[in-house]
Amino acid sequence: MKLTGAAANGYFKTPDKSHTGLLIFGADPMRVAGKRQEVIAALVGPNGDEEMRLTRISGADLRKDSAMLNDAIKAQGFFPGHRVAFVEDATDGLAKVIDAALTDWQPGDAQVIVTAGQLTAKSALRKIFEGHGNAVSIGIYDDPPSRDEIEQTLRDAGLQTQSRDVMDQLFALASSLEPGDFRQTIEKVGLYKRDDTEPLSVADVIACAPQSAEVNVDDVLEVVATGQAEKLGPVLRDLYAQGVAPVTLCIGAMRHFRQLHTVASDPGGAAAGAGRLRPPVFGPRRDKIVRQASNWGRDRLERALTALTDTDLQMRSAGATPDRALMERALIRLAMMARR
Secondary structure (H helix, E strand, O other): OEEOHHHHHHHHHOOOOOOOEEEEEEOOHHHHHHHHHHHHHHHHOOOOOOOOOEEEEEHHHHHHOOOHHHHHHHOOOOOOOOOEEEEEEEOHHHHHHHHHHHHOOOOOOOEEEEEEOOOOOOOHHHHHHHHOOOEEEEEEOOOOOOHHHHHHHHHHOOOOOOOHHHHHHHHHHHHHOOHHHHHHHHHHHHHHOOOOOOOOOHHHHHHHOOOOOOOOHHHHHHHHHOOOHHHHHHHHHHHHHOOOOHHHHHHHHHHHHHHHHHHHOOOOOHHHHHHOOOOOOOHHHHHHHHHHHHHHHHHHHHHHHHHHHHHHHHHHOOOOOOHHHHHHHHHHHHHHHHOO
């Protein structure tokens, strides 16, 4: 069984203890680890590790001894309560071992939790869990936290849902920080406002936030491709402050717009084109590429590539115009083009 969206987030908070197992996979190890910690805590409680109701098995160890997982599932502990056998960093090479353990599982055995990196739709591990009648598979993608997730993080820090301005600021912060950094920032806000009866303000959030969240090339390209020209200046300033060269940004932009052009040019449509990309893309990133390619269209993407190629040639020539000015001018033109 495969869960996504709100159903997946709800499952992490209140997992079904009668299920045989759960697979959590994703490209970001921190996000996967956070969800794994949440679901295991919900299953075995705060004392599960101390009471030896949680068995941890690394993927490397399981490859050396394939009986470890089945032994952990069947073992009976000294303390009563729900038990979990956790396999970390699994790969498709362990699919047969995990499949055999799930097949041999009986009610009363330890529940199996497996974490893995990014898995394709054809992954053997995914097929085992998604095709199992009593197991769950959940993919963790690199998208910002939902409103429900932010509100839950606030509650965990002893704070309530805030005004619209404050929530907008928190959304922006959640989109720019790693999940662990965002959670630590909210915990810091909770400590900052302890015993303070005044409502939480945007200034309070800014005071507790990291002084500068890292910006990458993808952040700049998202602003450009969606036509947010008014946001281009700040993100470029932050990107350059991190030492990224204009030529590097130009190469990244050309690669991104070539990808969009490939998707938009597919005879079967943008969705079919995204499905044929190599290496493949998944989840929200795939949806974003399809949306951008559809909005731009093949003709405008060709004009965008021409503009970027001209800019790249100008920066590589011995001209007097600074590279940053050339790159910013090109990106502003592209952002304005996206609005038409």
